Amino acid sequence: MFKINENYQKLPGSYLFSTIAKKVSAFTQANPDKDIIRLGIGDVTQPLAPAVIEAMHKAVDEMGNAETFHGYAPDLGYEFLRNAIAENDYKSRGCEIAPDEIFVSDGAKSDSANIQEIFSQDNRIAVCDPVYPVYVDSNVMSGRTGVYDAKTETWSDVIYMPCTMENGFVPEFPKETPDMIYLCLPNNPTGTTITKAQLQEWVDYANRSGAVIIYDGAYEAYISEKDVAHSIYECEGARTCAIELKSFSKNAGFTGVRLGYTVVPKELKCGDVSLHGMWARRHGTKFNGAPYIVQRAGEAVYSPEGKAQLKEQVAYYMKNASVIKAGLKDAGYTAFGGVNAPYIWLKTPDKMTSWEFFDYLLEKANVVGTPGSGFGPSGEGYFRLTAFGSYENTLAAIERVKKL
Amino acid sequence: MFKINENYQKLPGSYLFSTIAKKVSAFTQANPDKDIIRLGIGDVTQPLAPAVIEAMHKAVDEMGNAETFHGYAPDLGYEFLRNAIAENDYKSRGCEIAPDEIFVSDGAKSDSANIQEIFSQDNRIAVCDPVYPVYVDSNVMSGRTGVYDAKTETWSDVIYMPCTMENGFVPEFPKETPDMIYLCLPNNPTGTTITKAQLQEWVDYANRSGAVIIYDGAYEAYISEKDVAHSIYECEGARTCAIELKSFSKNAGFTGVRLGYTVVPKELKCGDVSLHGMWARRHGTKFNGAPYIVQRAGEAVYSPEGKAQLKEQVAYYMKNASVIKAGLKDAGYTAFGGVNAPYIWLKTPDKMTSWEFFDYLLEKANVVGTPGSGFGPSGEGYFRLTAFGSYENTLAAIERVKKL
DSSP, X not given: OOOBOTHHHHSOSSOXXXXXXXXXXXXXXXXXXXXXXXXXXOOOOSXXXXXXXXXXXXXXXXXXXXXXXXXXXXXTOOHXXXXXXXXXXXXXXXXXXXXXXXXXXXXXXXXXXXXXXXXXXXXXXXXXXXXXXXXXXXXXXXXXXXXXXXXTTEETTEEEEEOOGGXXXXXXXXXXXXXXXXXXXXXXXXXXXXXXXXXXXXXXHHHXXXXXXXXXXXXXXXXXXXXXXXXXXXXXXXXXXXXXXXXXXXXXXXXGTOOEEEEOOTTOEETTEEHHHHHHHHHHHHOOOOOHHHHHHHHHHTSHHHHHHHHHHXXXXXXXXXXXXXXXXXXXXXXXXXXXXXXXXXXXXXXXXXXXXXXXXXXXXXXXXXXXXXXXXXXTTEEEEESOSOHHHHHHHHHHHHHO | OOOBOTHHHHSOSSOHHHHHHHHHHXXXXXXXXXXXXXXXXXXXXXXXXXXXXXXHHHHHHHHTSTTTOOOSOOTTOOHHHHHHHIXXXXXXXXXXXXXXXXXXXXXXXXXXXXXXXXXXXXXXXXXXXXXXXXXXXXXXXXXXXXXXXXXXXXXXXXXXXXXXXXXXTOOOOOSSOOSEEEEESSOTTTOOXXXXXXXXXXXXHHHHHTOEEEEEOTTGXXXXXXXXXXXXXXXXXXXXXXXXXXXXXXXXXXXXXXXXEEEOOTTOEETTEEHHHHHHHHHHHHOOOOOHHHHHHHHHHTSHHXXXXXXXXXXXXXXXXXXXXXXXXXXXXXXXXXXXXXXXXXXXXXXXXXXXXXXXXXXXXXXXXXEGGGGOGGXXXXXXXXXXXXXXXXXXXXXXXXXX
16 A cells, blocks of 8 residues: 655645635635735746747747757756856856756746755755745755644744844854855845855855755846855855855746856865766756747846846836835835845834735735745744835835825 | 755656666767757647738737737636636546536646645555656655656556556556556556546546546647547536546647646546545645737637647647558567557567667667656557657668568
């Protein structure tokens, strides 16, 4: 008689954003006349840039012609894309990353969930708290997190690094030594980040303690301050301790296009075993490449036209971020983020819990946000708003919040 | 100090098709003047059908417009696609599969590798031998296969079901009781299949013994004989014991487009736990949907124009299959398959091993095929040729083989 992976039974509730979708759907059914504005899930709203659209049309035409048709993609991704990434995201910033250290994928969500597979089940993971739920959930599914305590909403074998107002949202080295450290910087959900000097300390810590850093740089395009690193490989020694995950979802609006990549430097080893080789094996066995059309779209992101158009798109969303932050301040809220990231992280008023504030905002202002506690226990009492709406909706939402 | 997943170290050699690619690349470098014909990896060569191209252009345009832009896709896939699948692949054949039992993915390779995750590590798997390498390799990676014996090229905890000339390539119920049974029908690599009555026996066996069948129906579009099931759900009782994986790679040439789906019926349970719910949770946590453009392409496969165009495409490849099989027969080879599947499985001549014949064919005829032993120990002494080349190349390849 077959048995199931019992670790799945340990997962409390459903995936955060599915829960929110269900709550909003129930509210909409009960109140069909209400005009809901969604600043909850981090989904973009602006259309793809013209340079990307043009590249995709061209690639579609190629797929319709026997001479230019493309079947299975190369395991790591097409060279044209890996070269563009190596040149623009690394070489131009003085980081030594070779094209064959870049693994093109269908998005950073898959990569951030799958990367734990190449590590031992005994490894202890450390996460910032609050954090993107996928890091912990994927480790729960593979049995790496121990026992869940429903009262504290924590796992016995996970090392939590609280990031709160009190420490300026900067994670501190944990008392217990972790084996795998997940860092998402600029951070989802808090919208805050750390300086390059602070990141260098984490790289040094990882090299000193033999930990590997899983560095999620999905929001890199939103960095506006000079002393913030755009890649962990800007730090000395990162090639021996860090894997970097990148996404095209937020810098180019590819949430519905699906493209990302993972960098595994060849120096990153456990004894004699290269993690690069392991990830290559995983990629070759469990994945069959991102679509040709999508990889051509990714290439267009790095063209001169693509760069200019996407710079504008990022600026558009960051204008929203300013509107949200200023509006919240006017309304008497304490809010963080929005300077190097498209997220605003606010303290809930009147000691409301995060979910109480979610319901309050949904019912009174018909605005959807994300409860901070959904990202971890230290997110309780906080709430996330995203800058990915349209400018008009963002303005309208903030006006409603101000009137509450 | 972090540790790695030691199971990866147990994997012998590299992924089959990577090894072939390297061998061919070395030969090409040494012999730049040779014109190589590839009938090895199961990659298609015909361009996408006009109906699919049209749907993709339309979807690209939608992505370039704020009013019609699509961000994150729904977890299970878009309804328009799931409805088309439920109607055309199931209802029309009298199978009861609801749209919400269909999970759209980026291809059957990912699904067939990932599906084992929701099962216990104690489960014993049974596979046909020879078999698509991903089933076993993905189970090796998660530590479900025991110890590898390099001499017999088998894993201690895998139950092998030999499919050879002697039993007409029909797997027999194994002596030991398996928990998970992988069946790929019509079969890759042998190109053979079993009747619906024989499949019903497997469904009954699984229900009787409490096993789950992972049914890979990637080659279903090539079925030409009437008594062969197009879906395992044509068999009575399959809803309580079977998961079905389907691909758009071979019926619609989507190897470079990436689209597939998995069916998990709601009745499929382990005690009280629904596997449907578990797979939904996995999908929601580790995957972020197939691209909107690709899902629209998938929908076009089911349009009247798409169906007509793809029927022609399948006929084109099956004409190749006939050419290969007839040519091999003329040349004195014993060959199987090619009637309900796009693969021809031949017995190597003169007691050559599969890899010896691979080298022989590459060097003497400049034709690339796939060594049978790469698919499992019972594949030794066999060789796979695919019908996915162009008609002209297929003819030329067979002429070269005849002249050997």
